[in-house]
Amino acid sequence: MKSTQKNSSVRQPKGSLHHFLQQAFIPCRTNQYRPHLIRRYGILGILVFVIAVQALNFSTVNATASTSSTTDDVLLTVTNNEREKRQLEPLVMSDKLSRAAAFKARDMLTHQYWAHIAPDGSTPWKWFNQVGYSYSYAGENLAKNFRTPEAIMAAWMASPEHQANILDAHYSEAGFATVNGTLGGKQVRLTVALYGTPSLAGIPGTASTVGTSTPVGQQMSMMERLNLAAQALSLTSLLSILLLLIGAIVALIAHMYRKKLPKKLRASSYRHHGLLKAGGMLSLCFIIVFLYTGGQI
Secondary structure, three states: OOOOOOOOOOOOOOOOHHHHHHHHHOOOHHHOOOOHHHOHHHHHHHHHHHHHHHHHHHHHHHHHHOOHHHHHHHHHHHHHHHHHHOOOOOOEEOHHHHHHHHHHHHHHHHOOOOOOOOOOOOOOHHHHHHOOOOEEEEEEEEEEOOOOHHHHHHHHHOOHHHHHHHOOOOOOEEEEEEEEEEEOOEEEEEEEEEEEEEOOOOOOOOOOOOOOOOOOOOOOOHHHHHHHHHHHOOHHHHHHHHHHHHHHHHHHHHHHOHHHOOHHHHOOHHHHHHHHHHHHHHHHHHHHHHHHHOOEO
């Protein structure tokens, strides 16, 4: 009698979740070592999702940015969130300080400078005095070209000098102004934050130099930008970056299997498709990060 032994291995059904994930993410013989996620339609799906999310985010940011008071309110909220973490008293919005901040922002655009000290030597305290704000303590923070209040706050908190103003226990009030205009021939978005404590005697005191002695125009390294992005990006933007990173990883793994591609593809430039696609998706990640964190303080 002849006995036979059947192969005990069981193939996953084509319609199963395991089969779908394998074909989408893992280079194997059944997908010709070209995972579906990084084929033409997979890449197109990723791009459509990322572009749609960023377009929605930018339209929301622009709609919010068109109302300066909304941006100011958010800046006060995120400022007080940071103070609350250190058991500090919250700041109160001051109409006088907000007007002084607006004067400073417009003066920078009018006289084409971006600095704590104006070209004519005027200090930030000029604007305190102009609106009749008598102070015992005062300080200033500046930011340029950040798209959201959260990004501004994350950048300020990453700078010891700017953070010192935000967390200074001497301050009881704050005012903010965000103005769009042209500076140095380029469209810019300037944000001015003024902090103060009213003088009980109604006589101006000595202003704090914290935050005003700091040189403006500080550039951030890529690691600092990535850290800032993790704090400032919306959930949908973070999901976009995650999706691009997953695609890049799958593409790099596929590149490792390039010698197993069909002979026709191995003989063409397609053999480098994994490396090229990974580079493209990583570049998009950096672009998204730069869009949200490309400002200066």
